[in-house]
Amino acid sequence: MAVSKEAHNLVLSFADDELCIGQNHSWWIAIGPFLEEDLAFTSIAQDELGHARALYSLLTDDIDHLAYGRKYSEYRSAHLAEFLCHDWSSALVRHVLHDMAEQIRWSALINSSWTELGDTAERALAEENFHIQHGLSLLRRLLSSDEGHKRLEPVVLELVPHGREYFVDCDLGLVDNGVLTMSMADQEQMWIDQVTETFNEFNISVDISQEAQGMGRSGIRSNDFATLHDEMVAVIRIDPKAKW
Amino acid sequence: MKTYEVFLKKEGKDPFIHAGSFDAPDDEMALTYAREAYGRRSEGDQMWVVLRDNVLVADELELGMANRTHKHNDGQLVAELRRAKSSNES
Numbered sequence: 181m182a183v184s185k186e187a188h189n190l191v192l193s194f195a196d197d198e199l200c201i202g203q204n205h206s207w208w209i210a211i212g213p214f215l216e217e218d219l220a221f222t223s224i225a226q227d228e229l230g231h232a233r234a235l236y237s238l239l240t241d242d243i244d245h246l247a248y249g250r251k252y253s254e255y256r257s258a259h260l261a262e263f264l265c266h267d268w269s270s271a272l273v274r275h276v277l278h279d280m281a282e283q284i285r286w287s288a289l290i291n292s293s294w295t296e297l298g299d300t301a302e303r304a305l306a307e308e309n310f311h312i313q314h315g316l317s318l319l320r321r322l323l324s325s326d327e328g329h330k331r332l333e334p335v336v337l338e339l340v341p342h343g344r345e346y347f348v349d350c351d352l353g354l355v356d357n358g359v360l361t362m363s364m365a366d367q368e369q370m371w372i373d374q375v376t377e378t379f380n381e382f383n384i385s386v387d388i389s390q391e392a393q394g395m396g397r398s399g400i401r402s403n404d405f406a407t408l409h410d411e412m413v414a415v416i417r418i419d420p421k422a423k424w
Numbered sequence: 425m426k427t428y429e430v431f432l433k434k435e436g437k438d439p440f441i442h443a444g445s446f447d448a449p450d451d452e453m454a455l456t457y458a459r460e461a462y463g464r465r466s467e468g469d470q471m472w473v474v475l476r477d478n479v480l481v482a483d484e485l486e487l488g489m490a491n492r493t494h495k496h497n498d499g500q501l502v503a504e505l506r507r508a509k510s511s512n513e514s
Contacts, residue, residue, distance in 0.1 A: 214425075214447070215446075215447075216446050216447060216448060216457040216461060217457070219457070219461050220456060220457055220460035220461070223464050310456075310459070313456060317452050317453050317456060318453065321449060321450070321453070
């Protein structure tokens with residue numbers, strides 16, 4: 181099918197989010213809080229990179245160029261996905277916020293009129309249900325203790341407002357032509373409700389009223405992006421012919 | 425943290441086989457970690473996760489008792505006796 185500019189940008193945003201989150205999660209290889217969590221978290225990182233790859237492949241035959249070879253201003257990643265989160269509490273909270281959004285975003289694509297995209301969504305969603313279960317059970321467990329609550333609350337309050345950027349993409353015509361089965365605004369509201377409910381359970385009242393500016397989507401990179409990008413292109417700089 | 429034991433079964437007639445052990449804070453997380461640590465590459469179609477405390481452990485002394493050769497019946501002795509008997513009868 182002919183892919184509209186909106187559909188192209190929607191998929192590119194999603195792919196860039198997944199690339200950044202996969203790269204960021206993989207910082208934790210061998211330094212996760214304990215062995216089992218290390219394995220689980222970095223296995224999720226691998227899944228997210230797989231999602232990025234699947235999405236890029238819908239847009240190009242030269243995945244490496246799209247993933248690694250663009251100018252900073254050509255990336256569309258949300259800032260929340262770019263943050264380095266070099267502290268376990270923020271890495272975990274971001275994991276949950278990201279995967280809650282991701283689950284909703286895939287769900288809105290599962291019966292897409294863009295059939296390859298719909299197939300990709302179906303495969304990804306099977307993994308995603310597991311990711312969110314992982315993140316939520318660990319987060320709930322930690323929030324149930326005084327120490328965990330004390331350490332996580334400020335991180336939650338800091339990171340939550342950034343999450344709305346995942347839904348900033350323009351969906352003009354995308355519901356009408358069936359690429360999306362749910363508008364971005366409806367997806368966003370669903371995410372806001374889920375996040376609010378999750379943290380209300382632990383007496384953390386999050387403020388998500390502020391509309392996202394969508395800076396990442398419009399080509400402005402967060403301060404952390406350069407470090408993240410350097411890390412992700414380290415191999416291809418040494419060997420431009422290296423394969424994923 | 426509690427210790428759990430993982431058993432995997434592949435499709436077909438193979439029985440569940442011990443895959444290894446790991447630690448988790450509770451049963452819910454145990455299933456999550458078991459899947460990632462022992463099943464992420466589709467090593468099996470079915471998985472049992474057992475709290476190690478629930479495993480009954482046999483007495484090692486009894487198991488290792490000295491001479492148990494009379495329990496290893498390979499049927500040869502019986503076969504020889506039968507052959508001898510039938511040749512006597514003929």
